[in-house]
Amino acid sequence: MQDFAAQKNTFSCKKGQQFMIEGAPLQGLYFLYEGKVKIIKTGIYGKEQIVRLSSEGDTIGFRGFGTRNRYLIGAATIEDSILCNFSNDVMQDILKTIPEFTYDMMLFYAEELNKSENKVKKIAQMNVRERVIDTLLHLHKKFGQTNHYLNVYLSRKEIADFAGTTDEQVTRIFSSLKKESLINIVGKKISLIEIGKLQSEIIEHTQL
DNA sequence: GCATTAATTGGTC
DNA sequence: GACCAATTAATGC
Numbered sequence: 001m002q003d004f005a006a007q008k009n010t011f012s013c014k015k016g017q018q019f020m021i022e023g024a025p026l027q028g029l030y031f032l033y034e035g036k037v038k039i040i041k042t043g044i045y046g047k048e049q050i051v052r053l054s055s056e057g058d059t060i061g062f063r064g065f066g067t068r069n070r071y072l073i074g075a076a077t078i079e080d081s082i083l084c085n086f087s088n089d090v091m092q093d094i095l096k097t098i099p100e101f102t103y104d105m106m107l108f109y110a111e112e113l114n115k116s117e118n119k120v121k122k123i124a125q126m127n128v129r130e131r132v133i134d135t136l137l138h139l140h141k142k143f144g145q146t147n148h149y150l151n152v153y154l155s156r157k158e159i160a161d162f163a164g165t166t167d168e169q170v171t172r173i174f175s176s177l178k179k180e181s182l183i184n185i186v187g188k189k190i191s192l193i194e195i196g197k198l199q200s201e202i203i204e205h206t207q208l
Numbered sequence: 209g210c211a212t213t214a215a216t217t218g219g220t221c
Numbered sequence: 222g223a224c225c226a227a228t229t230a231a232t233g234c
Contacts, residue, residue: 171216
């Protein structure tokens with residue numbers, strides 16, 4: 001494994017930088033050392049859909065190697081990040097040489113596919129308010145909360161892209177949630193006050 | 209400090 | 222619930 005680890009290419013990215021572009025030729029697989037990244041799919045009208053978010057230790061671009069020769073998704077940093085890149089050749093060597101790694105990879109794929117299916121279901125079945133709440137809960141689960149504030153700063157637009165709606169809707173839902181004292185917002189910092197209530201609101205409507 | 213961008217709010221379809 | 226417009230707040234230079 002040491003041999004393979006030597007063949008990586010580490011680089012850093014400033015906030016908002018797109019390092020993986022839709023339609024660009026494959027450059028292997030990325031590993032996120034530090035920072036946060038959003039995975040994007042751009043629609044025909046220039047609308048972005050955030051497919052998933054990645055934090056430290058996540059693998060990015062795993063859908064894009066081996067099969068097709070171009071990426072089907074894009075990725076951009078949402079804060080200053082450090083990434084490293086493994087080329088296709090290196091990846092294939094690793095997969096063919098280390099069965100344990102390949103097995104872990106397979107479990108990882110299965111897991112991600114499951115998450116993806118759940119997300120599709122959510123977008124299709126939940127209303128906007130529920131999707132925004134779900135996004136907040138996801139952020140809470142993924143990045144955690146310190147001093148009662150989420151450890152991630154996303155613009156309204158980015159939250160909208162993730163929830164599959166528009167930034168105006170996100171703003172409106174934020175204000176009503178704030179009025180209901182379910183969340184609190186100070187600048188870009190978001191605080192989930194009544195996590196239990198937020199969760200129950202989603203579950204009630206999901207299990208109908 | 210000024211200019212650009214993001215957030216908020218109201219309105220229309 | 223999306224799109225547009227106007228105002229205000231925040232941010233970059």
